[in-house]
Amino acid sequence: xxxxxxxxxxxxxxxxxxxxxxxxxxxxxxxxxxxxxxxxxxxxxxxxxxxxxxxxxxxxxxxxxxxxxxxxxxxxxxxxxxxxxxxxxxxxxxxxxxxxxxxxxxxxxxxxxxxxxxxxxxxxxxxxxxxxxxxxxxxxxxxxxxxxx
Amino acid sequence: xxxxxxxxxxxxxxxxxxxxxxxxxxxxxxxxxxxxxxxxxxxxxxxxxxxxxxxxxxxxxxxxxxxxxxxxxxxxxxxxxxxxxxxxxxxxxxxxxxxxxxxxxxxxxxxxxxxxxxxxxxxxxxxxxxxxxxxxxxxxxxxxxxxxx
DNA sequence: CATGGTATGGAAAACGAGTTTCATTTTCAT
DNA sequence: ATGAAAATGAAACTCGTTTTCCATACCATG
Numbered sequence: 001x002x003x004x005x006x007x008x009x010x011x012x013x014x015x016x017x018x019x020x021x022x023x024x025x026x027x028x029x030x031x032x033x034x035x036x037x038x039x040x041x042x043x044x045x046x047x048x049x050x051x052x053x054x055x056x057x058x059x060x061x062x063x064x065x066x067x068x069x070x071x072x073x074x075x076x077x078x079x080x081x082x083x084x085x086x087x088x089x090x091x092x093x094x095x096x097x098x099x100x101x102x103x104x105x106x107x108x109x110x111x112x113x114x115x116x117x118x119x120x121x122x123x124x125x126x127x128x129x130x131x132x133x134x135x136x137x138x139x140x141x142x143x144x145x146x147x148x149x
Numbered sequence: 150x151x152x153x154x155x156x157x158x159x160x161x162x163x164x165x166x167x168x169x170x171x172x173x174x175x176x177x178x179x180x181x182x183x184x185x186x187x188x189x190x191x192x193x194x195x196x197x198x199x200x201x202x203x204x205x206x207x208x209x210x211x212x213x214x215x216x217x218x219x220x221x222x223x224x225x226x227x228x229x230x231x232x233x234x235x236x237x238x239x240x241x242x243x244x245x246x247x248x249x250x251x252x253x254x255x256x257x258x259x260x261x262x263x264x265x266x267x268x269x270x271x272x273x274x275x276x277x278x279x280x281x282x283x284x285x286x287x288x289x290x291x292x293x294x295x296x297x298x
Numbered sequence: 299c300a301t302g303g304t305a306t307g308g309a310a311a312a313c314g315a316g317t318t319t320c321a322t323t324t325t326c327a328t
Numbered sequence: 329a330t331g332a333a334a335a336t337g338a339a340a341c342t343c344g345t346t347t348t349c350c351a352t353a354c355c356a357t358g
Contacts, residue, residue, distance in 0.1 A: 017305070017354075039345075054308040059345060075226040079316095080344070097275050106273065113262060113282070124255065125289030126246045132226070133262070134281045140274030166325055166334065188315075203337040208316060229315075 001087050002070060004030055010068050024049045025061045029071060029085060036074050036082040036096075036105045076105065076134070093132050099139035101146075106139070150236050151219065153179055159217050173198045174210045178220060178234060185223050185231040185245075185254045225254065226283065242281055248288035250295075255288070 002010075007026060008018050016022075028045045029037070037045075039059060046053045062083060065071045074082040076098060082105075095108040117128040138146070151159075156175060157167055165171075177186070177194045186194075188211060195202045211232060214220045223231040225247060231254075244257040266277040287295070 015305095019306070019353095021307075052308085056309080056346080057307060060307090063346090075224065075228075077222075077224040097269070097273060099275075100278065106275070108269070108273075113265070116262070120246070120257070120284060124246060124257075125292070126248075126255070126284070126286050127292055128284055128286040129249065130286070131282060131284040133283075135269060135275070135277055136279040136281075137275050137277040143274070143276055164334095168324075168335065170336075201337080205317075205338080206336060209335085212317095 001033065001085065001089075007065075007068075007070050010070070014068055016064065016068070020050065021046075021053050021057050022061050022064075024053060025058060026065075026070075029065070029083070033085050036076070036084050038080045038082050040080070042083070074105070093130060095133035095135065097135050097137070097139070099142055100136055101138055101142035104139055104141075108133070108135070150182065150234065150238075156214075156217075156219050159219070163217055165213065165217070169199070170195075170202050170206050171210055171213075173202060174207060175214075175219075178214070178232070182234050185225070185233050187229050187231050189229075191232070223254075224281075242279060244282035244284065246284050246286065246288070248291055249285055250287055250291035253288055253290075257282070257284070 004026060011018055011022070024046050025042060027049070028042055039062060042062065043053075043055050043058045046058055062071065066073065066083075069086055069088070071083045072086050074084050074096065076082060076096075095113075097106040097108060098104075099106075113131060113133060117131075120126055120128055153175060160167055160171070173195050174191060177191055177198075188208060191211065192202075192204050192207045195207055211220070215222065215232075218235055218237070220232045221235050223233045223245065225231060225245070239258075244262075246255040246257055247253075248255075262280060262282060266280075269275055269277055
């Protein structure tokens with residue numbers, strides 16, 4: 001997983017400047033590696049660090065970090081784009097467990113579905129290059145809470 | 150799979166009226182059972198049938214047909230909602246093969262991923278209720294065309 | 299250490315898919 | 329045929345996101 005220094009280097013490679021605002025947004029992203037923040041959540045956290053940061057700067061920086069491969073979009077089908085740090089070691093998309101109770105999003109690291117690609121090719125003549133899986137249900141924490149009610 | 154008559158009956162059950170506009174939109178949906186139309190595409194086709202049909206009516210009718218279980222949303226992660234007829238015989242979501250060359254969307258009927266739900270529960274304590282799978286790649290037609298170039 | 303050109307920032311306007319409002323028209327049970 | 333209720337189309341409005349505008353900051357040069 002990338003660290004702040006490596007991301008600074010990547011910016012410099014592309015001749016983008018490391019500004020205070022970008023640093024603040026980068027810190028937010030790094031401090032929330034395991035989360036799937038929306039632009040609005042990033043703006044809120046950024047304004048806490050520095051009230052002089054504008055929403056357009058946050059959106060621009062999000063797109064910049066997308067372009068240089070630091071973060072990527074995650075669609076959870078609620079009309080809001082979320083963002084997630086890219087792990088350059090992963091060759092393929094990972095998948096998401098989405099809790100219907102608390103809304104928490106967890107990653108499924110292992111690609112448990114890879115073995116089906118051959119089956120899909122044989123049945124449909126469709127050559128698979130990638131797949132994205134969203135698994136809905138109830139997370140551990142929420143199902144424990146439900147038990148004790 | 151539902152036919153025009155059954156859908157008309159369903160409308161009547163809920164005391165919704167069958168208007169010319171709703172009939173036109175219904176016909177478009179029935180004539181494109183195998184497609185995954187966006188609202189914009191439905192509006193375009195509806196205007197061809199009857200130029201006096203308004204976009205808001207199409208959006209309203211789409212939501213109406215969703216409510217009474219005629220169509221359902223399909224998210225393809227491009228920010229545009231698409232719609233697909235519901236087959237009442239299917240108990241669970243089916244999945245989608247999306248061709249990266251021609252953009253065509255095909256359904257995967259069999260639920261090939263069901264056996265993994267237990268595995269996800271054991272590993273993550275996450276109780277799966279549903280999952281949506283999007284498989285990207287190159288469809289049969291497109292890969293044949295590529296071969297002959 | 300000026301100079302000028304490029305990059306950056308924030309505010310506000312624009313965008314676009316989708317929704318709502320409201321005055322008018324259509325439907326359908328009577 | 330009639331009138332209450334429902335449906336319609338045009339236009340206004342959301343709301344997340346993007347772009348524009350222009351002033352300011354940066355940085356490699358003369």
